[in-house]
Amino acid sequence: MDATVPLLSHKEKMKFRWTAIDRIQLLSEIFFISGATVALVYFASGHAERRYLLLVAIFGILLSLTSTVYRSVRVHLWYGMLVDAWVGFALTFLSEVSVEADISNRLLTIEQSLLFGGFMMRAVCEYIAAVDGQFSANFQHNVPWGSFLGILLSFSLVVDDSLSVLIHLLRAMLYILLALMLTLKVSFALILFLVTVIHDFVCSSKKDDWFLMFQYGLITWIYIRPLMQFLFGRRRQFQCWLSVFHLKALHYNLIYIFYILLTIFYIASHLLAAVKHPQLTLLWPVFMFILIMWLLIHFPYWIFFLSMFRRFGMESVQNCTQPICEQTRARLHLMNNCLRAYGTVVFWLSGCAMLSSLFLSLCLYSVITLFSFYSFLSVIIFELAIVDLSRLLSNSLGGSCIAHALFIVQNEEDKMETVGNRLLQFFKKRMLHFHRPRNLFRHDMEKTDLLYEINSFFTCTTEDGLQYDSYFFYYNGPTDVQGNWQLKDDVFTLDDLLTCWRANILKSNSRLLIMIDAENAECWLKEVEKIEQDAIALQTRVQVADAEPGSADVDFTSSWLNYNDSEAVDEYPTKCRRAASCISVLPSFEQSFASSTFKFSNSVKFLETVSFWKKTLPDRMVGLVDAATHLNSGIAFLCCNWPTRWRYFKSRFKVILRPNILDTDHDFVFCNSF
Template sequence: MEPEAGGRGGARRPGAGPPSTPPPREQERKLEQEKLSGVVKSVHRRLRKKYREVGDFDKIWREHCEDEETLCEYAVAMKNLADNHWAKTCEGEGRIEWCCSVCREYFQNGGKRKALEKDEKRAVLATKTTPALNSHESSKLEGHLTNLSFTNPEFITELLQTSGKIRLLDVGSCFNPFLKFEEFLTVGIDIVPAVESTINNSTRGNAEIGVTDTLDLLDEKQAVNFCAVGRKPKLPDYMCKSLRYCFSHCLYLAMTRLEEVNREVNMHSSVRYLGYLARINLLVAICLGLYVRWEKTANSLILVIFILGLFVLGIASILYYYFSMEAASLSLSNLWFGFLLGLLCFLDNSSFKNDVKEESTKYLLLTSIVLRILCALVERISGYVRHRPTLLTTVEFLELVGFAIASTTMLVEKSLSVILLVVALAMLIIDLRMKSFLAIPNLVIFAVLLFFSSLETPKNPVAFACFFICLITDPFLDIYFSGLSVTERWKPFLYRGRICRRLSVVFTGMIELTFFILSAFKLRDTHLWYFVIPGFSIFGIFWMICHIIFLLTLWGFHTKLNDCHKVYFTHRVDNNSLDRIMASKGMRHFCLISEQLVFFSLLATAILGAVSWQPTNGIFLSMFLIVLPLESMAHGLFHELGSCLGGTSVGYAIVIPTNFCSPDGQPTLLPPEHVQELNLRSTGMLNAIQRFFAYHMIETYGCDYSTSGLSFDTLHSKLKAFLELRTVDGPRHDTYVLYYSGHTHGTGEWALAGGDILRLDTLLEWWREKNASFCSRLIIVLDSENSVPWVKEVRKINDQYIAVQGAEMTKTIDIEEADPPQLGDFTKDWVEYNCNPSNNICWTEKGRAVKAVYGVSKRWSDYTLHLPTGSDVAKHWMLHFPRITYPLVHLANWLCGLNLFWICKTCFRCLKRLKMSWFLPTVLDTGQGFKLVKS
């Protein structure tokens, strides 16, 4: 069979004769020509595609000129094509020779005289055919023709005189092919020269200057090739116009950008000044409040602290403005703001509540609250806040520390209660910033319990409300405005060292034990002993069991997280994110079960707190407010990780490189001259699919490569073993990915060795056998010539979750625009699309040589990732918890079986089925990190 245009061999069809075998050197030369032409065509296709997508020619050309690697590769390929292929393979006269013959005909053999005589005749004819012109227009035309001087024989003779070699400007020539002709004085210019004789002009401005300098080499007689005939080139005018245009255009852009920047700066400055106003207002309120207390109580300590506070703020200002020590200045001022506001809260004001200055202080504090909320809201609406993963900001931490230090002015027991309350407030801020599922209920409980008299809340509730609201505003608003993902929000915790995270579990256990001991103080109350003693005994034991499970769950979570960290630091060069690694390690399944267990712990804490309620014990209430957000954060972490992490997946790839077949339709060995090319292409497919498995953390069962094909029995045993794989924890994988590239029949069946075939029905029968009582899904990726029949057939399946991603190769294609499609082209593009977030692959692009097509079963949209069943919970319990906790298994199973919103879920499922059957999306996200696509 004759090779196709472009140098690629076409696939043989059944019934065709034996393939023709060209000489090895000829075949190697064609392969090299195909490779070089592919480089050139790919650059052209990429530029056309970018222009269609972006439309900004200047930007595209600028980026193209900056891509030195592509330009050098293009220049070398063009030179090799011209020197080693085009010049040797063209029949008759080549393109360069044709250009030379045309130039000789024009300049040396009378062509120029003929052209000038034609122009003269046209000019004379134009003067005779314009009698209707008015006198003004006629005079303008005559003056114009006189300037051209076509009727002046001396001018024509001057133009026809030759002086030496023909001077040639070859624009866009990287290898300067006309230099070898002696009759030409050649100057070649290009953005990336392949030879030293070509001038480098890599930008527009340089190109204009290069053309100008080159034209200076030409006299007026020979510059006529580049200008209008009979007119001298007016390069200074052109350059002046270009410079004037460039200057005015750049000035306009600069002024427009300056206006935008000023607008942004003015808006940003206004918001920043609003924050300054809130801070200054708060400072005035603190100073006025402390002054009133000193004036009414005559306490000299207040005056000393007040003067010292002003002195510290002055030092902070000096550090900021004169020594540029912004961090130290802000830290010092925030610490003293918290301390002074704490003093304003804890100093007794009962004797002068109705004083005018005290009332003014209250109104100033209320104004500070309003300004602080308004500033935070405007900053977030305007987009001036850059959210970063953090637990507590420096400002929040220092103000909390300053407030806690101020509480030491009270008695030890009261001071300890306030310090614990400050810790509880810090835990609540973290809970809100992490967007925990129960953060808002915790905020409500905290606000309700905050003003109990037993908590020893400050004497000035307005000042304390100002402190509380100013700290809560940012994390509360960030529940809506923060766009950080789950792993980004929890990054300060998830990316901590192994020892720090282990110590956090120990610290959590100590806090829980302290709360239990404080709850036991309720037993001293003999007033309701018949209720307290039995209630505490029953619910205390329940609390102990739940929190042993809680601590063991946290410890097991950190154990699995340590395993994920090992993989993460090993594969950091592959840009694998921690959440993708956690998904591959089965962390989602662990978190879904742990979420229910932590919920039991939270419920047990609420019940024990209600049974042991001590309204007169401020330390108990403060510890209760610490434990609630702490357990709420653990519940929120497991809930969000269980919702956002992908499921586990396993993959198996089969590559059978048989593009040629015998007359009976069976795969046969390739001719020797095609072995090297096909081996390279098949190896590229294997590397691509292994990259796909590694990037998406898909467990690899194997990648089989067979040049002689696989028998039916061998494939049967391998596929059945693949389809029954399970995770390390026991349950089946959520997704099974099967990749096949090889010979297929017209109806889509895989062609196997020995004349056997594999139908889709057979594969589905094996899948149903292994997946009968489970809800895993199977994704089949086909890179073959006949994958469309399977795509159509899978849409009729109703009882399984099956998807087929295939490719459709264009039958007719313009070889000037693109190379003929071959097996492996789809795999390369599909893997690049799913593994490179910055790819520029457009599947809906017109004229694609390889089009993507996919189909899904009818129930595909109903699929949800594997949820823990009763047996899964039981296995998890046996692996991680002691036997004494087994009775809670039934309670966990009962909670898993609750389905309170089944009506809404049913309606939503019907809508998704309708969408998938009638409006199949162009890109379908599988939830595993990769996508199915169609053109």
């Protein structure tokens, strides 16, 4: 009998999916709101609005203390509007205390208000997207409307002249239109960024335009991110987009190279802006360390592209002589390791930098200096956004995979018709290619026909002649006591499947993802666990002794689909809980959270990242790649990561509330309990 095990509720899954990026964003919001509140109270001395600002300060502190509630109670959009409005009002009013209200300073003020107000609201939306697995780009979530209201409120309190109020309102409305255009049009945002850079370097005689330049770049990038999130928010792998739009591997590589070069140029503009502001030199060690970390993370990618171009020329980049699956597998492994170490370090550095910024700005007794420090503090927050964007691009560009699927169903057609249609719809949404989808239901299949079907399945390639990154195999039918599939004339064993697999796929380094909904299927788990030379993951149901009444009537495939279907995330049937198990020998898919459930074989030499780089790169560069790959094993990262390790040991003494998940990188996962 199949056991019934408790499943996480949606609220519990939200609670236990905090990552280093989430902690960084939360810390940034708390420090920024608290710092702006203290600055407002400090610089309000001598002004008639001191009492009013004190109320605003108290309100800001309350917001900072309840920021966690803000993330948890995500349905209350009005709360986010209040945060945006307060930040917009605070920064705008702060700049009005002593800064002359010319066009440049006014534009800079509005940019800052929109930047921080919008970033807070957008960070929460991205957190929701990470939890729910879906995201929709719309005006309600992507445009910081509350910041606009706060800016208009500050204008009405500071400026007495009605004509000036009208001018400020007109400028605010123009910038609202500009923000909307930046939100929807990436091409317009890039043109604005390039025109601003050219104007600052060529046409302007002011030396302080570096400061305005990186403000333009910052707000431009912040408003590009929602569209990027919209394109890849549902984890649509980039190779799937290549397949849909009939693009070549040249576009794939050029987009990633362009992203790296543009980010380097943008960080360089930040550092040059710091040179123009001597007060910011004290923060140079912090930012240089972050920059070095960022360079080390992406260093293997640059070496890879340069080496491929040097060895094979442009033809290798365009035709992709190496299978894309090898590139994406190595890149995903590096990104997981490096981001895990990078995030924990920046988590502490960001807090120290924010505290030092606030302390120095208060000691210098200057509103414009405080404004400069907060502007450069925004660079730190943007660097954190770069980490998040890198993770997003690693899932969409670096971690992209396309798969081929084969379904073998030997049960009654009436019983499996509904589930079969759900399977087809589920995988069509995830852009899996099907091997003869019309022949889903098979009756009285002979072993010869099954072997022919499987060999034909494994020899299928993409339109470009490349092997698929993954081959998904689903079986639902009768089995014997050893888990072998019962056919009309014989049984089909795991060795038969592996023989076909190794004869066709082994040299291309593709992966085999197996899902079995049958009795005694756990016998194959023990066999897969012993495999040391193949990349195989197996998802199946298990049988335990203490079965609960009614659990045998629950369909395992339907429960698995309900768990993985993001559109039905709140529709889990309360009694459809299944005991499942997954065995994987995919070392490249190890997750960031600690888990001892999945057994990863260290003997899979051709799938190891370092081994891949050794085959691809010159010998003199392998040492540098090894250092970058094992970056997270140093003492500094061990010290900075102690809260995560403490949480891991603490969780060992508690009931594991979330299922252990193996991400297949195809927008569905294999779990150990659902």
